[in-house]
Amino acid sequence: MRAVSWAVATLTLVASGGYALVYVYRWEWHRALLVGLIFLAALIGSGTALVLRRLGRLERRVAQGADRAPPTVLHRLRSAPVESPPFRWLRPPDPDRSSVFIPFLIGGGVLLSAVAWLVERVAGAAARTGIEEELADRLREVAFPAAPLVPSAGEVLAGCAGPEDAGLRVLLGPSAGTPG
Amino acid sequence: MRRLLVGLIVAVLTVTGLLALRAELMTVEVEQPEGSYTEVLVAADVVRENADVRAEMTHGLVSTCRLLVNADVVEQSFRAVGDGVFAFRLRPGLDEFDRRELRGCLSDLRVQHLRVHVRHLQTVTPADDDRRRDGTPAAGRR
The missing domain is CATH 1.10.150 (DNA polymerase; domain 1)
Incomplete structure (x- = not known):
């Protein structure tokens, strides 16, 4: 049908x-x-x-x-199977087998990492002092001068102010004042 | 491989069918010579209707179909030429594509309970008329 x-x-x-x-x-x-x-x-x-x-x-x-x-x-x-014996790799039937190689490798890696971290921390602490002193010297070279480049109005009127550098006086023009 | 072959055959058949349909359903207008006309002869049959109304129903169908092809039924040309057989003339003459459309329209089930079979559909040009008068066979297009 x-x-x-x-x-x-x-x-x-x-x-x-x-x-x-x-x-x-x-x-x-x-x-x-x-x-x-x-x-x-x-x-x-x-x-x-x-x-x-x-x-x-x-x-x-x-x-x-x-x-x-x-x-x-x-x-x-x-x-x-009901239950398998735990850590079977730790109990090899043949003691000559290197079944524990990988756990030792992992453990050694962890220890090496810890030692490397310690070395990095000690080296960083020792080097920081010298690096900071060197940086302070470099910054000192590019720091602003203690005296202003352009004298104030009072100093100009007194006629006793102005940059000591002759080249800088030429660059700044009349506003640098006349050296006393 | 077999599936590919079947798909290819189906694709070829589809494309061929579509091209054939396109060629048959084109509505290009072909200019007909001045004075040409189209002669049509149809056999009409009615189902579950009185035979007296057969001529009227056929005339109605012809009036509907001539609108599709944009040609006029020549006045007084619609006449019964036999039992259920009617002839009429359209002017101007129809080109090949209009003839297909008119044949389809007349054969279609447009009017309920009326079945029309187109027996003859031919466009006659003045040259064909001259040949008829001379006695040589006309080369009208069917």
């Missing part, structure tokens, strides 16, 4: 689709519209049936899986 339904649906689809094209080809629009509607209906019906069939199959599969799952899981749990 199901096969007959699918055969009828397929036949309807093919026939209506073909006739729709033929009618369009012949400029018979009303006929094309009619068979186009049949084609559309058959297409929607077939598509829905396909989707429902797939859903039904999935549903059956899920139901079968649900029935079968508990014994399988239980069986697997029971067949699994």
